[in-house]
Amino acid sequence: MAQAIRLHQVKSPLKASCQQCSLSNLCLPLAVEDNDLERLEDIVQQGRIFNRGEHIFDQSTPFRSCFAVKSGSVKTSIITEGGEEQVTGFFMPGELIGLDSMSGEHYACTAKALERTSVCEFPVEKLEDLTGKIPGLQHHMYHLMSQEIQNSHQLTMLLSKNTAEERIAALLLSLSSRFQRRRMSGTNFSLPMPRNDIANFLGLAVETVSRVFTRFQNQGIIKARGREVELLDVEALQMVTRDFSRQGCQQ
Template sequence: MAREIKLKLAPALKASCHTCSLSNLCLPLAVEENQLDRLEDIVEQGHIYNRGEHIFDQDTPFRSCLAVRSGAVKTSIITENGSEQVTGFFLPGELIGLDSLGGERYACTAKALERTSVCKFPTEKLEELTRAMPELQHHMYQLMSREIQGSHQLAMLLSKNSAEERIAALLLSLSSRFQRRRMSGTKFSLPMARSDIANFLGLAVETVSRVFTRFQNQGIIRTQGREVELLDMETLRGAIPESNRQSSRARP
């Protein structure tokens, strides 16, 4: 039950898309400078969630797509028999809810992996706006089609690659995504638990753990809990068969 904390921001503090540092990654990317106001008109900023809080729950009415502003989010689907499948990890600038767009209810559950701030784009207003702004509509189609492609890549990774290859691919994906966000691409902190990684990659937690230590013993990476340092990117890239070698998520 997402106990949501709404910050009341003074008008002066109201961070706008104009000044947002993520504007080159997020939706504003597709919008002309002089049209940004229209996007700002519909966005709800300043929703904060603490680590572990649910941002929205599967099967509840679909209200908005949302962009991560800071922090990290994981999405997952949960089946009737209670088993969970992690469907994605989202970093600042990435858009959540595309798998629900056009539907009545959220197709997955979104959970904050750490203290996270999000911007919400109410669906109806977003759909309306995309009708008025061809570039924005085009961009939405592009984001969605890339999500489909990413999902296909994941399916390929799951069905054709070994545990080591899957984990290497995830590390490299995170690496390039962090880098694009002007953070280190070689030394970062994993926002998710081992069990989330395992679930996402279709492995047992024990296997994930084993591969991490194996990589460490081989001098490919260095880990200390959730802190990882990629020491030998080349070998890491070599571990995956030169497909699946893209950032796997929205690449604006």
Template sequence: MARAINFRQVPSPLKASCHQCSLSNLCLPLAIQDNDLDSLEDIVQQGRIYNRGEHIFDQSTPFRSCFAVKSGSVKTSIITEGGEEQVTGFFMPGELVGLDSMSGESYACTAKALERTSVCEFPVDKLEELTGKLPELQHHMYHLMSQEIQNSHQLAMLLSKNTAEERIASLLLSLSSRFQRRRMSPTNFSLPMARNDIANFLGLAVETVSRVFTRFQNQGIIKARGREVELLDIEALQMVTRDFSRQGCQQ
């Protein structure tokens, strides 16, 4: 590692190298100048690696840090007192988990690795200190949080207005574009999450998700075998999502 000798930070976590990270154009480094990158590296900690199903944090964990997904993927969900789960998001490499928890003492949700996953950890006290010094980084944080609000509003819209088919088409397209951002195939990918998680996230029953998948498959729009998915006709998927308001909007 380049700047090898750094101050012994007592907890002695490994320092991550943002300079060398392939996700630096997606993650927090995106926002800041090269010469400020060092100060970001000073506060980021190389997180550990989580196996599928392991919790990164849950609603009883005291809130300390946000986490950037480095590889793998993460599911966040709220668990109610009654034990019911509501999946609130899926996070892929380059995306930041924990922004919904920056109020209150504990995390506002539970984060679980969907597969073998590695993360970088940003302790919030240090992060807030740093964003106070770097206006572009502060701006970027506002940007990310605002985006998160918008995403959640979009989800609410999907849940309240759209049919099962529309919801699933939307999710597939969202995943597709997020794979594309990472320079991976937007049409051939493997779903990081189980049908159950998809169903929960989209407010559907598993059976419905399964049925829609096979319906799409019969229509030749997608090809799906288990978690492997191929989008055969992206335009058709977009058709499905657009509420064809032409005819909805009479006159």
């Protein structure tokens, strides 16, 4: 068995081993029984690397695959004909990109690596075959897509009802919980994206984002130096978000 894997690796260095991946409890393998895992591994191409700023795909790329983030982080955004950008999401390890593109010939958004990032590629055609055969995996796909809709509705709500402070508090808490899921500190982390992208995502001007950060800092709620952030008073942040609670629980 181990030999078989090695053999494949010789043939194709990208051959996946989801079993050994530390993200197997977050990513697609989560929904697959051990004895079916091999079938998933058969269709994955693992470990493509992108440097900061590189596109994983853009809106002119024919839609072929969904991508799971393995390490690093990714920003997705819609670029209009006029060149305006709307950031639609940030994706961290274990999260799946491309679900919004499963209709249409081309990707519905542009995905850009925010830092040096590695991704696993799932060709949709094969993935659809597989989900047809593994009910649990099909169910999980529905689950993930449904989550994605909910997340987007939460963002809609944030944009339509909440102040700048509330939006930013919500984003910080979302990031925090996603770091925690990966057994990393939920209070001490480094923002993968520039202020600019935060602003765009939250429908604010960069200046406003900056001002809110300093205001939070003056209130002793957070400590921020550049992208390094420390959440000093999570409760206070939760108070700020009021009833906008759990955006971004992607699983």
